[in-house]
Amino acid sequence: MNKKVLSVALCGVMAMGIPTVSAVAEEKPYEGVTLTMWAGNAEYNEGTKAVMEAATEALGMEFQVEINPGGSEGDNIIKTRVASNDLPDFLCYNSGSKLYDLNPSRAFLDISDWDMVEKFDDAFLSSVTIDGAVYGAPQSSTQAGAVIYYKPDYEELGLEVPHTWDEFVANCQALADAGKTPIYFTGGETWATQVLFLGDYYNVAAAEPDFAENYTNGTAKYASTPAALRSWTKYEDLVDFLNADKSAATVSDGNLAIAYGDATHWFILTQQLPMIIAEADNPDDIGVFGVPGDDADNHGLTVWEPMSFYVNKDSENIDAVHAFLDFYYSEEALDLYFETYGANGPSCIKGYELPESVCNAVRVDMQAYFDEGKNTPALEYVSPIKGTTCEQLTTAVGLGQMSGEEAAAAYDDDCKKSAVQLGYEWE
Amino acid sequence: MKSNKEKSLYPMWFVIPSLIIFGVFFLWPIITSLYYSLTVWNFETAKFCGLDNYKLFFSEHAMSSSVVHTLIYAFGTSILKVVIAFFIAIFLTSKIRTKDFIRSAVFFPNLVSMVAVGLSFAYMMHPTKGLLNSVIQFFGGNPVDFLGNPALALFSIIMVDVWKGLSISVVIYIAGIQSIDKTYYEAASIDGATSWQQIKSITLPLLAPSQNSIIILSLIGGLRSFELIWTMTGGGPGFATDVLASVIYKQYAAGFYGLSTAGNVVMLILISLIAFPLQHFLNKREEAIQ
Numbered sequence: 001m002n003k004k005v006l007s008v009a010l011c012g013v014m015a016m017g018i019p020t021v022s023a024v025a026e027e028k029p030y031e032g033v034t035l036t037m038w039a040g041n042a043e044y045n046e047g048t049k050a051v052m053e054a055a056t057e058a059l060g061m062e063f064q065v066e067i068n069p070g071g072s073e074g075d076n077i078i079k080t081r082v083a084s085n086d087l088p089d090f091l092c093y094n095s096g097s098k099l100y101d102l103n104p105s106r107a108f109l110d111i112s113d114w115d116m117v118e119k120f121d122d123a124f125l126s127s128v129t130i131d132g133a134v135y136g137a138p139q140s141s142t143q144a145g146a147v148i149y150y151k152p153d154y155e156e157l158g159l160e161v162p163h164t165w166d167e168f169v170a171n172c173q174a175l176a177d178a179g180k181t182p183i184y185f186t187g188g189e190t191w192a193t194q195v196l197f198l199g200d201y202y203n204v205a206a207a208e209p210d211f212a213e214n215y216t217n218g219t220a221k222y223a224s225t226p227a228a229l230r231s232w233t234k235y236e237d238l239v240d241f242l243n244a245d246k247s248a249a250t251v252s253d254g255n256l257a258i259a260y261g262d263a264t265h266w267f268i269l270t271q272q273l274p275m276i277i278a279e280a281d282n283p284d285d286i287g288v289f290g291v292p293g294d295d296a297d298n299h300g301l302t303v304w305e306p307m308s309f310y311v312n313k314d315s316e317n318i319d320a321v322h323a324f325l326d327f328y329y330s331e332e333a334l335d336l337y338f339e340t341y342g343a344n345g346p347s348c349i350k351g352y353e354l355p356e357s358v359c360n361a362v363r364v365d366m367q368a369y370f371d372e373g374k375n376t377p378a379l380e381y382v383s384p385i386k387g388t389t390c391e392q393l394t395t396a397v398g399l400g401q402m403s404g405e406e407a408a409a410a411y412d413d414d415c416k417k418s419a420v421q422l423g424y425e426w427e
Numbered sequence: 428m429k430s431n432k433e434k435s436l437y438p439m440w441f442v443i444p445s446l447i448i449f450g451v452f453f454l455w456p457i458i459t460s461l462y463y464s465l466t467v468w469n470f471e472t473a474k475f476c477g478l479d480n481y482k483l484f485f486s487e488h489a490m491s492s493s494v495v496h497t498l499i500y501a502f503g504t505s506i507l508k509v510v511i512a513f514f515i516a517i518f519l520t521s522k523i524r525t526k527d528f529i530r531s532a533v534f535f536p537n538l539v540s541m542v543a544v545g546l547s548f549a550y551m552m553h554p555t556k557g558l559l560n561s562v563i564q565f566f567g568g569n570p571v572d573f574l575g576n577p578a579l580a581l582f583s584i585i586m587v588d589v590w591k592g593l594s595i596s597v598v599i600y601i602a603g604i605q606s607i608d609k610t611y612y613e614a615a616s617i618d619g620a621t622s623w624q625q626i627k628s629i630t631l632p633l634l635a636p637s638q639n640s641i642i643i644l645s646l647i648g649g650l651r652s653f654e655l656i657w658t659m660t661g662g663g664p665g666f667a668t669d670v671l672a673s674v675i676y677k678q679y680a681a682g683f684y685g686l687s688t689a690g691n692v693v694m695l696i697l698i699s700l701i702a703f704p705l706q707h708f709l710n711k712r713e714e715a716i717q
Contacts, residue, residue: 072677072680072681073680075680075681076676076679076680079680079682083469083470084470101682103469187575187663187664190661190663244554244555244570245553245554245555245556246554246575247554247572247574247575247576247664248549248553248554248555248572248574248575388677388681388683389489389666389677392489392662392663392665392666393665395663395664395665396577396663396664396665396666399575399664399665401577401664401665401667402665410488410489413487414487414489417483417487417683417686418681420467421467421682421683
């Protein structure tokens with residue numbers, strides 16, 4: 001008898017339990033939806049993971065992420081997948097000139113009518129807009145191609161932040177005399193060796209304001225434009241100041257070398273800052289300055305727009321991606337992202353202030369260039385043409401295996417190849 | 428009459444399936460790639476451009492130098508394998524105690540995947556942290572930048588390729604040596620021949636068929652080699668270790684499909700130009716000996 005009462009009572013509890021569960025399910029509109037994403041390790045970071053978890057909590061969708069191996073391997077994979085219509089629901093890829101290579105109108109959804117687009121600043125929007133259609137949404141903050149340096153070395157030797165290239169070389173000499181490694185060079189991961197060349201564009205644009213336009217038309221060449229040739233010959237000045245394992249060092253090695261002060265300077269994208277600071281004893285030990293030019297009064301920063309999320313035009317889950325991205329740009333999710341992971345540079349969300357927890361290298365050092373207006377977008381956001389062997393050439397010049405002039409001439413040929421492929425008529 | 432008809436029926440039906448497979452999967456792609464190498468194409472359109480792709484391929488140093496690197500690589504690995512494997516095989520067929528163990532030890536590198544070999548050797552050849560340089564420094568030498576020095580990089584990779592690929596050649600040689608009739612050696616030793624004379628006048632000539640297979644296999648393998656170079660240097664530093672296969676891959680990755688196809692045609696022609704005459708020559712040599 002007792003058993004019967006118990007079983008009836010249990011049935012009652014179960015019956016009551018069922019409606020409670022289904023009520024919760026109704027609050028999460030995308031319960032059971034699994035979104036597939038393709039992104040590199042730098043984009044699928046702790047911050048992104050935290051926001052995804054929060055989104056699963058609030059909206060119900062789950063995520064399945066494929067990792068992009070990066071560099072030209074990654075480019076190859078994604079180009080092939082675009083061509084064969086084998087894309088995930090959304091993916092992370094460069095904005096700017098590399099976006100053109102993916103033939104975005106064929107593969108990606110035009111999101112210009114989504115509300116979130118109004119939050120993005122103009123510089124970012126112009127890097128993901130092609131023929132009036134907006135394809136991308138920023139994955140992170142802006143970043144710069146600049147020098148990340150270890151401040152305690154500067155304090156120890158009483159050095160000042162250099163504002164001209166000559167001052168910079170003099171600082172390197174002083175560091176070398178003191179037995180330190182002035183510059184870290186990561187020839188084992190060739191993309192990273194381009195940053196001095198690409199980050200020097202602020203100085204090229206300052207000296208030759210029309211360079212981007214003439215370069216795109218095929219009338220301005222690196223080898224024959226003195227200010228642009230300087231971007232290549234700067235590598236020659238540094239050959240004697242590099243780390244012993246310059247030909248094999250990787251970007252992860254670089255993070256540790258700067259964090260621990262094994263080397264003083266590193267020409268690298270500031271997307272590495274969060275990873276360096278995670279390793280450093282004191283976040284304030286790490287600083288940033290722009291690639292120095294020849295004019296001490298005009299020392300500026302070359303800025304990269306963040307990687308972007310692109311939505312697969314043929315995805316069955318466009319609504320869920322839309323809801324996730326709406327969530328991604330909410331104040332709380334942005335705070336969650338930047339507090340968990342840190343920032344690469346000032347944000348490109350209009351009116352959004354980075355939280356206090358973000359390092360001084362971003363909120364003081366980099367912000368100063370933005371406040372003074374001394375920043376310019378990198379060439380790849382102004383011109384669709386970028387030579388494909390750039391990273392091999394910068395590695396060869398950096399290791400002292402080729403002169404700056406030779407590399408500049410080879411790069412001009414290489415750009416011609418890309419231009420022809422994109423349909424430009426270069427002579 | 429009847430037997431004649433049966434004879435002609437029998438091979439025809441046997442050949443057709445493989446002929447179809449060969450035609451669809453080998454012959455047709457070769458013909459279409461010849462056409463596409465004369466165009467600028469993507470997955471939707473193809474624009475005819477004559478010989479521009481070939482001109483570009485040979486005029487740009489980064490690409491044309493790959494032909495030279497490929498030849499150095501193929502002949503370097505092939506010669507080293509043929510010579511070193513011969514002596515190892517002689518050693519392993521002689522009367523030694525630990526023969527079986529050494530045979531498996533020699534064969535072991537071949538069981539490891541090319542990518543794993545490439546990555547491990549790249550670590551071992553690291554200029555500051557690598558095992559090889561630790562050993563060199565222990566004995567008081569200066570560290571060597573095996574993969575970062577453009578004059579050395581290609582040879583460093585050749586050495587690794589030989590280390591890994593040697594075993595196949597050794598196995599072929601051993602099989603060849605064991606099939607040589609022992610009576611030749613008995614007769615020679617009764618006549619008072621030294622072991623070196625026996626190797627020179629009996630083993631070497633009678634091994635010609637095995638040696639020919641090794642030469643052809645290792646040479647063609649070397650001409651189309653990719654994984655080891657890609658994992659160890661990615662064609663770098665600069666373009667110092669770029670071979671045809673890695674250049675083709677890079678052009679494809681960059682979206683220059685026409686150029687990449689032209690590179691493939693160049694590779695096909697290069698391999699044919701070397702392999703067919705060589706095969707002919709080696710067959711002649713074999714017949715002459717027999």
